[in-house]
Amino acid sequence: MCGIVVYVGSKQASPILMKGLKRLEYRGYDSAGIALLNKNVRVFKSKGKVADLEKHIAGQNLEATVGIAHTRWATHGEPNNINAHPHYSQSKELAIIHNGIIENYDSLKKELVNRGYVFESDTDTEVLIYLIEDIQKNEQVDLFEAVRIALNQVIGAYAIVIISKNEPNVLIGARKGSPLVIGVGEGEYYIASDASPIIEYTKHVVYLEEEEVAFVKLNHPLKIKTIKNQEKTPYIEKLEMNLSELEKEGFEHFMLKEIYEQPRSIRDSFRGRLNLEQGIVNMGGINEYEQKLLNARRIIIIACGTSWHAGLVGEYLFEDLARIPVEVEYASEFRYRNPILTEDDVVIAISQSGETADTLAAIELAKSKGATILGVCNVVGSSIARAAHAGAFTHAGPEIGVASTKAFTAQVTVLTLMALALAQRKGTLTSTRFMEILTEINSIPEKVEKTLKTSQQVIEIAEKFKDVRNFLYLGRGYNFPVALEGALKLKEISYIHAEGYPAAEMKHGPIALIDADMPIVFIATNKGTYVKVVSNILEVKARKGIVIAIVTEGDIQVKELADYVIEIPETEEMLVPLLATIPLQKLSYHIAVMRGCNVDQPRNLAKSVTVE
Numbered sequence: 001m002c003g004i005v006v007y008v009g010s011k012q013a014s015p016i017l018m019k020g021l022k023r024l025e026y027r028g029y030d031s032a033g034i035a036l037l038n039k040n041v042r043v044f045k046s047k048g049k050v051a052d053l054e055k056h057i058a059g060q061n062l063e064a065t066v067g068i069a070h071t072r073w074a075t076h077g078e079p080n081n082i083n084a085h086p087h088y089s090q091s092k093e094l095a096i097i098h099n100g101i102i103e104n105y106d107s108l109k110k111e112l113v114n115r116g117y118v119f120e121s122d123t124d125t126e127v128l129i130y131l132i133e134d135i136q137k138n139e140q141v142d143l144f145e146a147v148r149i150a151l152n153q154v155i156g157a158y159a160i161v162i163i164s165k166n167e168p169n170v171l172i173g174a175r176k177g178s179p180l181v182i183g184v185g186e187g188e189y190y191i192a193s194d195a196s197p198i199i200e201y202t203k204h205v206v207y208l209e210e211e212e213v214a215f216v217k218l219n220h221p222l223k224i225k226t227i228k229n230q231e232k233t234p235y236i237e238k239l240e241m242n243l244s245e246l247e248k249e250g251f252e253h254f255m256l257k258e259i260y261e262q263p264r265s266i267r268d269s270f271r272g273r274l275n276l277e278q279g280i281v282n283m284g285g286i287n288e289y290e291q292k293l294l295n296a297r298r299i300i301i302i303a304c305g306t307s308w309h310a311g312l313v314g315e316y317l318f319e320d321l322a323r324i325p326v327e328v329e330y331a332s333e334f335r336y337r338n339p340i341l342t343e344d345d346v347v348i349a350i351s352q353s354g355e356t357a358d359t360l361a362a363i364e365l366a367k368s369k370g371a372t373i374l375g376v377c378n379v380v381g382s383s384i385a386r387a388a389h390a391g392a393f394t395h396a397g398p399e400i401g402v403a404s405t406k407a408f409t410a411q412v413t414v415l416t417l418m419a420l421a422l423a424q425r426k427g428t429l430t431s432t433r434f435m436e437i438l439t440e441i442n443s444i445p446e447k448v449e450k451t452l453k454t455s456q457q458v459i460e461i462a463e464k465f466k467d468v469r470n471f472l473y474l475g476r477g478y479n480f481p482v483a484l485e486g487a488l489k490l491k492e493i494s495y496i497h498a499e500g501y502p503a504a505e506m507k508h509g510p511i512a513l514i515d516a517d518m519p520i521v522f523i524a525t526n527k528g529t530y531v532k533v534v535s536n537i538l539e540v541k542a543r544k545g546i547v548i549a550i551v552t553e554g555d556i557q558v559k560e561l562a563d564y565v566i567e568i569p570e571t572e573e574m575l576v577p578l579l580a581t582i583p584l585q586k587l588s589y590h591i592a593v594m595r596g597c598n599v600d601q602p603r604n605l606a607k608s609v610t611v612e
C-alpha cells in the first residue's frame with residue numbers, strides 16, 4: 001500500500017525514480033510525486049497515475065543525484081495534488097514520503113498548530129515532517145536524531161524516507177509496520193517499499209526491522225539504530241529475484257501473464273518437496289514444527305482476501321486428509337474478537353505479500369497467547385514471513401496484478417502438501433491412496449496448461465455477459481472456496497457485482513435473485529457432491545436462470561442442462577480448485593478488458609494492504 005522509491009548516488013535520480021514508481025504502481029495509484037535535492041529540495045506531484053506525474057514533470061529541469069518518490073493509496077485526505085507525497089516541512093528544507101498511518105496525528109497536529117505551524121494538506125504525513133523539523137530546531141540535533149526522537153512520539157505505522165537541504169547525500173529511513181528495504185550498490189544507495197524497483201541495479205539489500213531508523217550517506221557505510229537508540233549491525237542479504245519476473249514479457253497485462261504462469265508457479269511450489277520416487281512429501285521449512293502440528297488441538301488459518309479463500313481450501317484439506325480440526329478466520333475479525341488461544345494451537349497465516357496489516361496484527365496476538373505460528377507467504381523477507389516461527393514459501397514469483405491469481409494456486413499447492421505430509425505421518429491415508437494423490441499433484445501443471453487452452457469458450461461467455469449487473473457463483477465442498485474466489489475476481493477487476501455461495505445455500509436467499517437475465521456460474525465437477533449440484537442446477541433452470549458450468553471433461557449430465565460449459569481435465573477431488581479456478585480467472589479478466597477496466601490496477605484497490 002503506497003510505493004516508495006529513493007536514490008542517492010552519482011547517476012541522475014529522476015529516471016531511476018520514475019521507473020521505480022512504475023514498478024511500484026501496483027501498490028497504490030491515486031497520486032504520485034517526487035522530491036529532488038540539488039541545492040534546494042524541489043517537490044513535483046500530481047493526482048492520478050505515474051503517467052500523469054510524467055506529463056507534469058516533462059520539460060522541467062530535473063537535475064539531481066538525490067531524490068525520493070512516492071505513489072499513493074489515500075488514507076488521510078482525498079487523492080489530490082496537495083495531499084500527494086512528498087510533503088515539505090514548514091521551512092521547505094526537508095521533504096518526506098510515508099507509507100502507513102500516524103494514528104495520533106490529530107493530537108500532534110493540535111500541538112503544532114498551537115505553536116504557530118500552518119498546514120497545507122490534510123495528511124498525517126505532513127504532521128510528522130513538521131514535528132521532525134520542530135524537534136531538530138528546538139533540540140539542536142541532527143536529522144537522524146530528530147527523526148528518532150519524533151518516532152518515539154508517534155503511534156501508528158510507517159515506512160518513511162526524508163531528505164534535507166542541509167544534509168545533501170543523506171537519506172533517513174525508518175519503518176514500523178510497513179516494509180522498507182535498502183539497496184546497497186557500488187557508490188549508491190536505493191530505498192524502496194519492496195525490492196522490485198531496486199533489483200535491476202543491485203541484488204544486495206538490507207531489510208529494516210520494526211522500529212529501526214537508517215542513516216544512509218553516500219560513500220559511507222550504512223548506520224542503523226532503533227528508535228530506542230540501540231545501535232544495530234546492518235545485515236546485507238542477496239536477493240534471488242530476476243528482473244524478467246517483473247516485466248510483462250509480451251502479455252497485455254500482468255494479470256494475464258500471471259494466469260499463464262500457473263503451470264510453472266504450481267510446479268515451483270511443489271518442486272523439491274514432493275518426491276515421487278521415495279513416496280514422500282518433505283516440507284523443509286516446517287519439519288521442526290511437524291510434531292506440534294500433529295499434536296495440535298486445532299489449526300487456525302488466518303488470512304485476508306484471496307489468501308483467505310486459499311485458507312478455506314486448506315480447511316477442507318487438513319480435515320479431509322490429515323483429520324486435524326481447522327478454523328479459518330478473517331485476520332481483521334480474529335484480531336479484535338478476543339479469541340481463545342492456547343499453546344496447543346497452531347496458527348497458519350497465509351499471505352501473498354507478507355505485509356497485510358491485519359494478518360500481521362493477528363499473528364502478534366496469537367503469538368502473545370503462546371500459539372505456534374507458521375507462515376505461508378510468497379514474498380521472501382516479508383514482515384509476516386519473519387514474524388512467523390517457521391513456514392513454507394509459495395515460490396509463485398512476484399505477483400504484480402492487483403487481483404491475485406498465481407499466488408492463490410501456489411498457496412493451495414503448499415497447503416495440499418502440508419496436509420499430505422501430516423496425513424502420511426499420522427497414517428490417516430493408506431499408502432496407495434497417498435501415492436495416488438502425490439502422482440496426481442505431479443500432473444497438475446500439465447492439466448493447468450490444458451485448462452489454459454479454453455480461451456475461446458471463455459471469450460464467448462465474456463462477450464455475452466460483459467454488460468450484466470450481477471453474477472452468482474456456486475459450488476460445494478472443495479468447490480465452494482472456488483466459487484468465492486471466482487466472484488471476488490470478477491468484482492475486483494470488472495466492478496460487476498458478484499457473489500459466491502455454497503450451492504445448497506442458494507435456496508436460503510440468492511434464489512430470489514434468479515431470473516432470465518442472471519448468469520450463474522456452477523463449479524460442477526464430477527466428484528464429491530456432483531449429484532447434489534446437478535439438483536441445484538435444475539432448481540436454477542426451473543427459474544429460467546442462465547447456467548455457465550465448469551465441468552469435468554466427458555461430462556454428460558450437466559452439459560445437457562447448462563447454457564454454457566467449460567471443461568477442465570479430470571483430477572482428484574481435492575485438487576479440483578487448482579484447475580477450476582483458472583477459467584474463472586480468465587472469465588473475469590476478459591470481461592474486465594471488454595468493459596475497458598484497468599485490469600492490473602482496479603479502482604480503489606491495492607496489492608499490499610499495509611493499513612488496517
Ligand code: G6P
Pocket residue numbers: 304305306307350351352353354355356359402403404605606607608609
Ligand atoms: C489485497 C489484495 C488481494 C489479496 C489481499 C490479501 O486486498 O488486493 O489480492 O488477496 O490483499 O493480501 P495478502 O498479500 O495478505 O495475500
